[in-house]
Amino acid sequence: xxxxxxxxxxxxxxxxxxxxxxxxxxxxxxxxxxxxxxxxxxxxxxxxxxxxxxxxxxxxxxxxxxxxxxxxxxxxxxxxxxxxxxxxxxxxxxxxxxxxxxxxxxxxxxxxxxxxxxxxxxxxxxxxxxxxxxxxxxxxxxxxxxxxxxxxxxxxxxxxxxxxxxxxxxxxxxxxxxxxxxxxxxxxxxxxxxxxxxxxxxxxxxxxxxxxxxxxxxxxxxxxxxxxxxxxxxxxxxxxxxxxxxxxxxxxxxxxxxxxxxxxxxxxxxxxxxxxxxxxxxxxxxxxxxxxxxxxxxxxxxxxxxxxxxxxxxxxxxxxxxxxxxxxxxxxxxxxxxxxxxxxxxxxxxxxxxx
Amino acid sequence: xxxxxxxxxxxxxxxxxxxxxxxxxxxxxxxxxxxxxxxxxxxxxxxxxxxxxxxxxxxxxxxxxxxxxxxxxxxxxxxxxxxxxxxxxxxxxxxxxxxxxxxxxxxxxxxxxxxxxxxxxxxxxxxxxxxxxxxxxxxxxxxxxxxxxxxxxxxxxxxxxxxxxxxxxxxxxxxxxxxxxxxxxxxxxxxxxxxxxxxxxxxxxxxxxxxxxxxxxxxxxxxxxxxxxxxxxxxxxxxxxxxxxxxxxxxxxxxxxxxxxxxxxxxxxxxxxxxxxxxxxxxxxxxxxxxxxxxxxxxxxxxxxxxxxxxxxxxxxxxxxxxxxxxxxxxxxxxxxxxxx
Numbered sequence: 001x002x003x004x005x006x007x008x009x010x011x012x013x014x015x016x017x018x019x020x021x022x023x024x025x026x027x028x029x030x031x032x033x034x035x036x037x038x039x040x041x042x043x044x045x046x047x048x049x050x051x052x053x054x055x056x057x058x059x060x061x062x063x064x065x066x067x068x069x070x071x072x073x074x075x076x077x078x079x080x081x082x083x084x085x086x087x088x089x090x091x092x093x094x095x096x097x098x099x100x101x102x103x104x105x106x107x108x109x110x111x112x113x114x115x116x117x118x119x120x121x122x123x124x125x126x127x128x129x130x131x132x133x134x135x136x137x138x139x140x141x142x143x144x145x146x147x148x149x150x151x152x153x154x155x156x157x158x159x160x161x162x163x164x165x166x167x168x169x170x171x172x173x174x175x176x177x178x179x180x181x182x183x184x185x186x187x188x189x190x191x192x193x194x195x196x197x198x199x200x201x202x203x204x205x206x207x208x209x210x211x212x213x214x215x216x217x218x219x220x221x222x223x224x225x226x227x228x229x230x231x232x233x234x235x236x237x238x239x240x241x242x243x244x245x246x247x248x249x250x251x252x253x254x255x256x257x258x259x260x261x262x263x264x265x266x267x268x269x270x271x272x273x274x275x276x277x278x279x280x281x282x283x284x285x286x287x288x289x290x291x292x293x294x295x296x297x298x299x300x301x302x303x304x305x306x307x308x309x310x311x312x313x314x315x316x317x318x319x320x321x322x323x324x325x326x327x328x329x330x331x332x333x334x335x336x337x338x339x340x341x342x343x344x345x346x347x348x349x350x351x352x353x354x355x
Numbered sequence: 356x357x358x359x360x361x362x363x364x365x366x367x368x369x370x371x372x373x374x375x376x377x378x379x380x381x382x383x384x385x386x387x388x389x390x391x392x393x394x395x396x397x398x399x400x401x402x403x404x405x406x407x408x409x410x411x412x413x414x415x416x417x418x419x420x421x422x423x424x425x426x427x428x429x430x431x432x433x434x435x436x437x438x439x440x441x442x443x444x445x446x447x448x449x450x451x452x453x454x455x456x457x458x459x460x461x462x463x464x465x466x467x468x469x470x471x472x473x474x475x476x477x478x479x480x481x482x483x484x485x486x487x488x489x490x491x492x493x494x495x496x497x498x499x500x501x502x503x504x505x506x507x508x509x510x511x512x513x514x515x516x517x518x519x520x521x522x523x524x525x526x527x528x529x530x531x532x533x534x535x536x537x538x539x540x541x542x543x544x545x546x547x548x549x550x551x552x553x554x555x556x557x558x559x560x561x562x563x564x565x566x567x568x569x570x571x572x573x574x575x576x577x578x579x580x581x582x583x584x585x586x587x588x589x590x591x592x593x594x595x596x597x598x599x600x601x602x603x604x605x606x607x608x609x610x611x612x613x614x615x616x617x618x619x620x621x622x623x624x625x626x627x628x629x630x631x632x633x634x635x636x637x638x639x640x641x642x643x644x645x646x647x648x649x650x651x652x653x654x655x656x657x658x659x660x661x662x663x664x665x666x667x668x669x670x671x672x673x674x675x676x677x678x679x680x681x682x683x684x685x686x687x688x689x690x691x692x693x694x695x696x
């Protein structure tokens with residue numbers, strides 16, 4: 001067997017020198033860059049309550065869709081992943097397709113929100129947000145687009161309030177929380193969630209971020225920044241990188257009670273697919289979801305494994321179920337070039353066939 | 356004749372040091388601005404130098420490894436099949452996971468050690484740790500409750516230290532398994548044309564290998580138990596610290612977290628009740644309007660029926676007079692009028 005390491009010593013020295021040169025020169029490019037903006041699609045606040053805001057997103061043309069779509073994001077991180085920058089924006093792409101887009105910004109919970117439950121979030125905030133949009137459009141039902149945990153919320157909401165949802169789109173949404181490859185789920189099984197929430201109250205965003213980085217510690221905490229050195233001399237790429245960094249770490253704390261319920265009922269007990277989930281006083285039966293469902297998952301998702309999403313087909317009540325496998329990861333499904341070309345048109349086509 | 360490689364390394368080291376120093380100076384000069392290398396988890400309470408050092412630690416580890424690897428003169432004779440030799444070759448990344456996690460270290464994550472050290476020191480300064488009984492000693496006397504609290508905290512800290520040692524042990528195993536994985540991956544690059552020709556490519560391969568080894572460990576039953584135990588142990592320490600802090604606050608007349616929590620819980624319940632009442636009121640208002648509309652409709656029907664009855668009664672009377680109904684009379688009148696035109 002030949003030696004797989006085939007280095008030219010001079011080339012190795014050159015590589016070292018190039019790294020250090022880029023590192024030194026990169027300082028110049030970082031100067032004055034400051035904080036990178038995101039979420040720059042024009043928008044109007046149409047409903048607010050406590051820290052929640054419902055935004056109506058404005059495209060350059062009038063929407064052609066008769067039924068609006070409400071984007072329901074997760075409580076972890078912020079909804080602005082869907083509108084990161086002009087050329088990486090699910091929201092803009094949907095608007096360009098003619099969709100009428102609303103989104104929920106859950107805000108940043110503080111001590112006053114420590115006792116918010118899933119019932120408060122779903123049968124309270126989300127339900128009132130849906131009602132506000134239904135009223136604006138004089139419609140009985142609107143379309144929902146749930147993302148990640150927001151997809152799980154959208155499923156629960158649709159099961160509890162089926163008359164208010166016309167079509168349901170879920171993206172990278174966990175349904176079966178106990179697939180063998182689900183690292184997050186694996187880690188919380190032996191965790192005493194009551195002790196955790198009773199001690200911490202709201203769960204700090206830094207702790208959530210720490211857990212996410214721990215899923216791939218070397219890749220996310222070292223290799224990524226080593227690769228950043230390569231783009232220090234490219235202002236556009238560098239701004240994109242810093243914008244993403246902002247989104248990753250600009251994350252809200254988690255309301256303690258809702259976190260407790262979510263970890264217990266979903267991650268530890270997997271009750272969504274067992275069929276005995278209850279939110280507030282309402283049972284959540286996925287069999288009640290008889291609306292058309294479009295389920296989009298990412299084939300390389302390290303946070304929500306594909307099997308966790310694909311489980312939806314086995315449990316949902318609808319006969320009109322469509323599944324799309326996106327070649328990419330949990331974040332790439334919003335920001336990659338492929339995502340810009342494929343995701344919004346797929347959603348729009350699917351909706352158009354059903355309205 | 357001067358050694359060209361040695362000269363290069365000297366120059367490189369000087370250049371590298373200048374570069375790191377420049378980065379540190381750059382970031383220190385702009386305390387008001389967002390850290391352009393905002394990775395790593397920072398805390399306002401941490402000294403700025405500490406934050407920067409943590410943020411740059413992983414990059415520096417890579418820089419050091421590049422320097423070492425280039426200096427090692429890798430070539431055809433590299434003993435890549437010997438784990439010990441590879442371990443030595445990757446020495447700059449020794450303890451890669453603790454190294455990576457050093458950047459993640461924060462008070463809200465698992466960076467508890469320095470936090471509890473500070474706690475113990477504060478307790479000692481307050482004279483509270485003097486004569487702190489260990490958990491084996493029976494507590495008595497006027498300080499009995501305080502002794503029990505201290506014993507519980509001490510036991511919780513010991514438990515955390517033990518569990519953390521198990522956790523670190525698992526990460527050490529990942530390190531060893533990662534080297535074995537790297538050798539497997541390298542074996543796949545042994546054919547001409549597939550060989551690894553740059554240090555960065557080798558680094559990327561090493562990361563792949565380490566992450567594979569880590570993922571296997573992270574999905575194991577043992578890791579699941581230890582991770583859960585570590586979380587629980589840390590929370591137990593924090594909970595006991597909070598209880599002691601609350602005790603001190605109560606003595607000083609300062610509102611405690613429990614009291615704030617209690618208030619928050621009541622406020623949230625009030626918010627729920629208020630919303631339910633508003634919705635109920637709204638539903639009730641709707642229902643009232645519906646009822647009123649029904650009543651009005653019923654009244655209208657009654658009125659209409661009453662009018663009809665009255666009209667019929669008049670008609671009956673009129674019919675008795677000339678044998679024609681009032682409508683017949685009207686038509687007759689109009690007809691007569693038309694004729695008159």
